[in-house]
Amino acid sequence: MLKVQLPDGSTRQYGEAITPGDIAAEIGPGLAKAAIAAELDGAIVGLDHRLPDAGEVQLRLLTRKDPAALSVMRHSCAHVMARAVMRLKKGTRLAFGPTVEGGFYYDFELDEPLREDDFPALEAEMQRIIKSDEPFEQIELPREQALQICRDLAQPYKVEHIEEGLEGHDTMSFYRQGEFLDLCRGPHVPTAGAIGAFKLLSLAGAYWKGDASRPQLQRLYGTAFFTKPELDEHLRLVEEAKKRDHRVLGKRLDLFSINPLVGSGLILWHPKGAIVRGLLEGFIKDELRRRGYLPVYAPHIGRIELYKTSGHYPYYKESMFTPIVMEDGEEFLLKPMNCPHHVMVYKAKPRSYRELPLRLAEFGTVYRFEQSGELSGMTRVRGFTQDDAHIFCTHEQVPDEFRACLEMTQFVLDCLGLKSYRVRLGFREPASDKYVGDAANWEAAQQSLIEVCQSLGIDAKIELGEAAFYGPKADFVVKDCIGREWQLGTVQLDYNLPSEERFNLEYIGADNRPHRPAMIHRAPLGSLERFVGVLIEHFAGAFPLWLAPEQVRVLAVSQKFEEYGRQVEQQLVAAGLRASGDYRPEKIGAKVRDAQLELVPYMFVVGNREQEQGEVSVRDRIDGDQGAVKVQAAIDKLLAEVRNRTVRQTFGGDAGLGERSARNEY
RNA sequence: GCCAGCGUAGCUCAAUUGGCAGAGCAGUUGAUUUGUAAUCAACAGGUUGUGGGUUCAAGUCCCUCCGCUGGCUCCA
Numbered sequence: 062m063l064k065v066q067l068p069d070g071s072t073r074q075y076g077e078a079i080t081p082g083d084i085a086a087e088i089g090p091g092l093a094k095a096a097i098a099a100e101l102d103g104a105i106v107g108l109d110h111r112l113p114d115a116g117e118v119q120l121r122l123l124t125r126k127d128p129a130a131l132s133v134m135r136h137s138c139a140h141v142m143a144r145a146v147m148r149l150k151k152g153t154r155l156a157f158g159p160t161v162e163g164g165f166y167y168d169f170e171l172d173e174p175l176r177e178d179d180f181p182a183l184e185a186e187m188q189r190i191i192k193s194d195e196p197f198e199q200i201e202l203p204r205e206q207a208l209q210i211c212r213d214l215a216q217p218y219k220v221e222h223i224e225e226g227l228e229g230h231d232t233m234s235f236y237r238q239g240e241f242l243d244l245c246r247g248p249h250v251p252t253a254g255a256i257g258a259f260k261l262l263s264l265a266g267a268y269w270k271g272d273a274s275r276p277q278l279q280r281l282y283g284t285a286f287f288t289k290p291e292l293d294e295h296l297r298l299v300e301e302a303k304k305r306d307h308r309v310l311g312k313r314l315d316l317f318s319i320n321p322l323v324g325s326g327l328i329l330w331h332p333k334g335a336i337v338r339g340l341l342e343g344f345i346k347d348e349l350r351r352r353g354y355l356p357v358y359a360p361h362i363g364r365i366e367l368y369k370t371s372g373h374y375p376y377y378k379e380s381m382f383t384p385i386v387m388e389d390g391e392e393f394l395l396k397p398m399n400c401p402h403h404v405m406v407y408k409a410k411p412r413s414y415r416e417l418p419l420r421l422a423e424f425g426t427v428y429r430f431e432q433s434g435e436l437s438g439m440t441r442v443r444g445f446t447q448d449d450a451h452i453f454c455t456h457e458q459v460p461d462e463f464r465a466c467l468e469m470t471q472f473v474l475d476c477l478g479l480k481s482y483r484v485r486l487g488f489r490e491p492a493s494d495k496y497v498g499d500a501a502n503w504e505a506a507q508q509s510l511i512e513v514c515q516s517l518g519i520d521a522k523i524e525l526g527e528a529a530f531y532g533p534k535a536d537f538v539v540k541d542c543i544g545r546e547w548q549l550g551t552v553q554l555d556y557n558l559p560s561e562e563r564f565n566l567e568y569i570g571a572d573n574r575p576h577r578p579a580m581i582h583r584a585p586l587g588s589l590e591r592f593v594g595v596l597i598e599h600f601a602g603a604f605p606l607w608l609a610p611e612q613v614r615v616l617a618v619s620q621k622f623e624e625y626g627r628q629v630e631q632q633l634v635a636a637g638l639r640a641s642g643d644y645r646p647e648k649i650g651a652k653v654r655d656a657q658l659e660l661v662p663y664m665f666v667v668g669n670r671e672q673e674q675g676e677v678s679v680r681d682r683i684d685g686d687q688g689a690v691k692v693q694a695a696i697d698k699l700l701a702e703v704r705n706r707t708v709r710q711t712f713g714g715d716a717g718l719g720e721r722s723a724r725n726e727y
Numbered sequence: 728g729c730c731a732g733c734g735u736a737g738c739u740c741a742a743u744u745g746g747c748a749g750a751g752c753a754g755u756u757g758a759u760u761u762g763u764a765a766u767c768a769a770c771a772g773g774u775u776g777u778g779g780g781u782u783c784a785a786g787u788c789c790c791u792c793c794g795c796u797g798g799c800u801c802c803a
Contacts, residue, residue, distance in 0.1 A: 166798095174730080174731075175731085176731080176732085177731080177732070262797095263731090263732090263797055263798070264730085264731055264732080264797080264798085265730070265731065265797060265798030265799065266729060266730025266731065266798065266799055266800095267730080267798070267799045267800090268729080268730095268799055268800065271799075271800075272800080273728080273729075273799080273800045273801085274800095277729060277730055277799075277800095278730090278799095279730075279731080280730090280798065280799075282797090282798080308795095308796095312738080313738080319795095321776090321793070321794050321795090325793095325794075325795090371803095372803095373803065376803080377802095377803055379801090380801075380802070380803085397803070398803060400803090429802080429803085431801085431802075432728050432729095432800080432801065432802090433728070433794095434728065434729070434730095434798090434799080434800085434801095435728090435800085435801070435802080436795095437796090441802090529803070530803095531803085553803095582803095616762095616763080618760090618761065618762050618763090619760040619761050619762090620760060620761090621760070621761095646758095646759070646760060646761085646766095647760095647761080647765090647766080648759095648760090648761045648762090648765085648766060649761065649762050649763055650761085650762085650763065650764060650765070650766095651761095651764080651765050651766080652763085652764095653762095653763045653764055653765095654763090654764035654765055655764085655765085656764090657763095657764055658764080664763080666762070666763065668761095668762055669762090670762085678762080678763080680763060685763075686762095686763055
């Protein structure tokens, strides 16, 4: 006897084998038609899933209104896409085809590669398959039979996956849809007709099982929604994301450039971009001073022996610039990290416990030879500046220092209007022996990270095995205003560099004996390049007043008022505002338009009326014409907005562009 | 690094089947003196990313390299 509890609290009892589809039909023909999948005790299953014969289960029938149903449908759409590819390209070998955030993909190996030109034909074929509305039918087969079928179908990747990936599974799940049969655990929509509007998006390379030493397959990306308007809205958001791309805006707003003659991945900060960066640096410097950090400076290169001692060389040799070799054989490296230099500052003299915690801070520029295919605008570069600091402290001080670091990062992000973020806690894999440092210290440090996050109200997720070999870490992952996630700030504990086999750091304790300090690396913004890139996209180039490269522009109604305009402009500059003036022989409408397109936060319009009254007409970039006020009153208003670092406007929306993470395997 | 695609004026984009490289904006000059998102006109702007090849003829077809884009892999 099976007892089924439904979301409304009602229960139903069944004596015979039953499926969610049967139950839906029993409740009503409308639900039977609308149901797409079901949630059985928290797990998503198909409508044809056979419920247990006895016991008690909770069941929820999912319609197209449930987000979980969308994933099921997209996965089915991936199958339809694969079926279409196999119809058009004979001999296609199938790999994996899961759902990802914002859509789905399927990996194939073909004799003739797919091209984007093939998309229209593929989409037409998919449309035909959906129209014929054939059911998705699950088939469970014993291991040997499953293997034989995949061999008969000439699907070597499926065979390999059964043999290696699904070792220990006795039965295999397949889904059949017409002539298309695929190893798949599902679930799927009942029939292809449930698939709504879809679109093929892009073509890419992907290694089999994500392993660069294995064959490279072709990955076909697509997306699907239950209705055409939803698909159109999604595509519109993707277009919106493209418009606020920091590479596009960086060029249009003259913030930065990258020049092949200078080198890939090397940022040229133009004056306007440099203003934004400088303001951020100033903001951070003030915070560091307030929080007891001491500024230091270190050179951009160091002898190779420094990095041999730190252990970075030759371990990270592949992602470093080649050493500079002098005539006498001495070698230098462009520094890929600031820590070894800062460690040497620590080691410059004997340290007492009374000096700890010692917090050494520097905007340190580092160089890493990232793979060419990895470079992207300001967010992935070969030379970047970290708002770096290294804290040397006793093990007892670690929790307080963690707290201060996380609190500062939180403060900085809040000030910049980045309100949506989470923290990834990278902890050690308990069973592994790849980590340096004392296990008890690790345990205490990890525990304190959890407690600090809790007390600061930070949404933190523990990821076992994601720690660096030298210590646990907390990475801040920030979500921008269209839902994309970026890893920015980081706090990392380091048991390696202070160790005897590395720099052998010591301090003299209260017991007059030497002790080993702990070391924390931390950077609230991460890299200024990436951070500014993310800020550009987050604000769509429209920086809040305190960060805007140009804060006010004086617009003269005609050239007759140039003199008064320049006078106002001077007052603005004297008040500490970044101001300019537009005295061209253009109509005021044209000047307004230009300032508006350049995203200048405020325009002060001056003409005859203003000149006579000692006023300016304030035009707000967001709210438009605000009418005339005395010059000093206008300045005071702006100064207050700067002082408070007011964030007045960000742009909303979520294009489903977060971390692309595979959910359904095979 | 790997797979696929792309590269035309500062920017956005045209150029029939391989047949005289073109437009808008930006720029310069001149006229206009303007009241809240584009005043008018003239001028100038190019070794079509680089180097090679096929052809009577290459922006267009083939190869090389460089760069960019989307992914994959990597990320101290």
